[in-house]
Amino acid sequence: MESPITTRDGLRLWTQTFGSRRDPAVLLVMGGTVPGIVWPDELCRLLAADGYFVVRYDHRDTGRSGKSRDEYDLSVPASDAAEVITGLGLGRAHVVGQSFGGMVAQLLALERPGLVRSLVLLSSSPDANGDVSRPPRTGLPGPRPAMVDRVARLSASPPRGPEELLAAAVDGWRVLVGPAVPFDRAYWEDLVRRVMARGELPDTSGRHLTALDRTPPLTGRLPALDVPTLVVHGEQDPVFPPEHGEELRRVIPRARLWRIAGMGHIFPPHWSPLIRELIVDHLRRSHPSDHTGRRPRPA
Incomplete structure (x- = not known):
């Protein structure tokens, strides 16, 4: 089910839900510059089958959500995540964040702790820059050569036209999946086509990278977190x-x-059962009282 949410500054955020509203909520927060449909459909359905009300959404400046007038830091997408939770009436939600979305989730838990029941941080960081040439400010290692080289290739020869954009995007997912697991080109081509069909020109998703650069490291604030967390x-x-x-x-x-051997920055779609297993195990450990299996509904 699709349910748009309107933020306090007037932007509409596209959201989609899976499962029953009677179940504990799981908010999936995607990484930067891409819409919520990058969360695999299979993962969403598996979590719903486990007895969770699953929500994925498009960040501002991506997909079917609205576009900002100005640049911002991570506090803005964190506020958007809070408005998705309150706008859908989720109460307190388990929050699963991927990459940039993991940093958004960290900030959400710090600034609105009453909305977060637990955290799962996938391929994330407490200190990251949108500009890969800038090292993290806390001394953590920067991106590996494969990622730096891809950014350099795009800068030297920007794609022109839909087919070049498609090829460049698929190549980007290949780098993010990593060399250690099979790359399902047909899946990623189909996903890129669906992402391209959802977006509007001009593309303002690069504001997510600027948001990273405008946000100080979260490292010093994270010891204040009081929420069960799985990395x-x-x-x-x-x-x-x-x-x-x-x-x-x-x-x-x-x-x-x-830690998962062989996994790159994004998990391949056929690993959805494994990611689901890790998430559900953490949620059950964190809140054993949640009903995490399907049970008969009253007539």
């Missing part, structure tokens, strides 16, 4: 090397870290 990080992540996940585990009280 999931790929050992082949070309954007945030594993040290970023290790740092999240170190600075967030009682956080647990699960």
Whole structure:
């Protein structure tokens, strides 16, 4: 079901839900510059089948959500996430953030703790820049050569026309998935076509990268977090090397870290059952009283 939310500054955010509103809510916060449909449909359906009310949405400046007039820092998308939770009447939600979305989730939990029941941080960081040439300010390692080289190729030869844009985007997903697992080109081509069909020109999603550059490191604030947290990080992540996940585990009280051999920055779609298993195990550990299996509904 699609349910648009209007933010306090008047932007409409596209949201989509899976499952029953009677179940505990799971908010999926996608990474930067891409819409919420990058969360695999299979993962959303698996979590709903486990007894969760799943919400994915388009950040401002992506997909079917509105476009901002000005640049901003991460506090704005964090406020948007809060408005999705309150606008849909979710109460307190389990929040799963991917990459940029993981940083949004961290800031949401810091600034609106009453809205967050638990955190899962996938391929994320406490300190990141949108400009890959700028090293993290806290001394964490920057992106690996595969990612830096891809950005350099795009800068030297920007794609022109729909087919070049498609090829460049698929190449980008290939880099993010990483070299250690099979790359399902047909899946990613179809996803890119769907993403392109949802967007409007001009593309303002680059404001997400600027938001990273405008946001100070979260490292010093994260010891104040008081929410069950699972960090999931790929050992082949070309954007945030594993040290970023290790740092999240170190600075967030009682956080647990699960490193996945062979995973890059984004998990391939056929790993949805594994990611679902990690998420559900964490939610069950965090809140055993939640009904996490389907049970008969009253007639």
